Every structure is written in C-alpha cells, then in structure tokens.
Amino acid sequence: MNQPSAIVLGTGASLPEKILTNHDLARMVETSDEWITTRTGIKERRVAREGETMSQFAVQAGSRALEMAGIAPAEIDLVICATVTPDMPIPSTACLIQHRLGASRAAAFDLSAGCSGFIYALSVAHQFIRTRMYRNVLVIGAELLTKYLDWSDRTTCILFADGAGAVVLSADEREGHGILTTALHSDGALADYITLPGGGTLHPPTEESVRQGLHFIKMKGNETFKLAVRSIEDVCREVLATSGVRPGEVDLFVPHQANARIIDAVGSRLGVAKEKVYLNIERTGNTSSASIPIALDEANRKGLVHRGDRILFAAFGAGLTWGAALLRW
Ligand code: ACO
Secondary structure (H helix, E strand, C coil): CCCCEEEEEEEEEECCCCEEEHHHHHCCCCCCHHHHHHHHCCCEEECCCCCCCHHHHHHHHHHHHHHHHCCCHHHCCEEEEECCCCCCCCCCHHHHHHHHHCCCCCEEEEECCHHHHHHHHHHHHHHHHHCCCCCEEEEEEEEEHHHHCCCCCCCCCCCECEEEEEEEEEEECCCCCEEEEEEEEECHHHHHHEECCCCCCCCCCCHHHHHCCCCCCEECHHHHHHHHHHHHHHHHHHHHHHHCCCHHHCCEEEECCCCHHHHHHHHHHHCCCHHHECCCHHHHCECHHHHHHHHHHHHHHCCCCCCCCEEEEEEEECCCEEEEEEEEC
C-alpha cells in the first residue's frame, strides 16, 4: 500500500498586541535603530505583557489553523508544540493546548530543538502520517522568548520576540503532494553557542542562580551567524537534491526569521530569487520555533501560496540544530 502524503490543510498565527520598536530599545540599552536595522533587518517586535502566556497564543494560533482546515478539535490525533519557552517544565504545554482546544482524542507533547523546532516537529508529524498511525496532526511553534531576556544585554534583547504559529497537517492519498522531504541535523559539540543555563536540573532556580543571571538567554552571535549561513544553505541543497528540485524551481522560501542578513546570504548563495523569499522579521523579530509558521500563515492569508507551489522551509538554532523541509502545496 502507498504511503499517504502529509498536506497542509490550514495555517494560523497569533502575536501579542504590544509592540516594542528599535527606538524604544535605544532608550533601554546602548544601541540605535540604525544599528539594529542594518545588522538584523528588525524594526519592531511583539512582546507579551505581564500575565500573557505562551499557551494562550499557541491555542489561538491552533484554533485559527483548525478553522481554516475545517477540522473539528476532536478530529485531531496529535498535538506537537515546538518550543523552548514552555509555560512550565511540567506538564508539557502541548497538553494544556490539547485540553483548551478540546482536542479530546489527541496525544500531545512538546518538542525542543531551538529555533529549528518547527522543522523538527513538521518532520515528526510527517512520520506519523506516513506510517498511517495518525491522520490529523496539529503542529504548533510558539515562544515567549522575551521572558528570558536580559534587557541590559544589547546582543540578545534586540533580537528575540514572542508569538505563535500553527499548521494542520493531514493525510492525503494523492501522491507528490504535501511534505516531500525533510532533513534534520544537530551538533551538540557547539551547545554553548546559544544557551539558557539556569532553571533546569543542572542549575535549579535558586537566589544565587537568579543573581548570576543564569535564567537569561546567552548567545555567541557572530559565531552562530557564520555557521547558520553555511548550514542552512547545505541543508536546503540536501532536501532539494533528495526531491530532484532545482533551487530555481522553488516558488516560495520561508526561512526561520533569525536575521535578514542570514536570509539574504542564503537566498543568494542558493540562487532563489529575492521576490520568492518571504521576510517578515522587520515586524516580528526572531520568534524562534514560531517564526516559520507565523510567516507561512501571513503568506497564505495574503494569497501568496498556490496549489502545486514548491515551498522550502529552513531553520538553524540552539543545540546546535538545523533542518529543512520541502513541501508541494
Ligand atoms: N547595538 C549596537 N552595537 C552592538 C549591539 C547592539 N544591539 N550588539 C552588539 N554590538 C556591537 C558589539 O559589541 C561589537 O562591537 P565591537 O566591534 O566594538 O566589539 C559590534 O557591535 C559587532 O558585534 P557582532 O556580534 O560581531 O555583530 P554581528 O554583525 O555578528 O551582529 C547579531 C550580531 C545580530 C547577534 C548576529 O550575529 C546574529 O544575528 N547572529 C545569529 C543569531 C541566530 O541566528 N541565532 C540562531 C537562532 S536563536 C535560537 O535558537 C534560540
């Protein structure tokens, strides 16, 4: 028997209302709108208010994706929430989302793969659908990274932001549609490039750990940058080659929105035309696992995605991790 395809039936996103501009940041740390814009492409980002939770944005993104898909919550077999900023360590945020959505039949778990989390989750969902274990999988990428920012560290507080995006993946018997290939990689030897050392069992939260700022994100930005460009290019070439698709045949490239310069460099090295690269980092900042599904939902709702389009996704993040997916819409 043929393996079913995993097609995207619906997309959704949800962002906090509060906007933090580069000018706002320039009043908080030694930086400028000009520096942030030219080095990252970011002009403003969304920031959750006190009391707003990651799960609330994830639930809203998920329910918008379900509505577009025309799928009832009870028809969902599995909820995967890609995140590095769960509501709490126990239980998984995916279980909170599963309950609040009313996805009563669904299994649920969180997946942690840094900014590559959405690509990893997409790949996992694809395997469940291909093996016919599940028909409908809700894949969510959601983060409240600003809760872990040191607002006096200009190397990180200008980059990261909050939001959630989701897709409903569903089994389809037509061949050559949906997810064509995924590729996942990691290199734990470079784990110290992007870390949040505190709060886990290595450094449980104590007055001392908080005093030392171990609960803040730390990043070797420049080293990460160089590796990101090379690794994203390589993994994109890998999924394209596996599927027999040339870079020029990509209709839409939706990369993780980490830095506009990384995206520009990857696009031009690959030979994907600039107008085929979807960029929203100017307004969203780097929302880690959430950035690809937020960008995809925007593109979809703007009518930029058409049946038969070849869509390339790629990401790079903490772990280190990186990955790509190629999809026929
Ligand atoms: N404003 C002004 N100056 C700054 C700022 C700022 N906000 N931040 C750093 N600088 C200064 C530095 O101190 C340095 O000054 P110096 O030359 O006097 O020492 C200078 O600017 C250059 O610093 P670099 O770190 O070399 O700047 P770079 O061009 O690399 O840009 C950035 C920094 C934006 C962080 C970039 O390296 C980047 O985007 N890296 C990749 C991030 C990424 O992709 N992360 C992966 C995903 S994250 C995850 O998985 C959770």
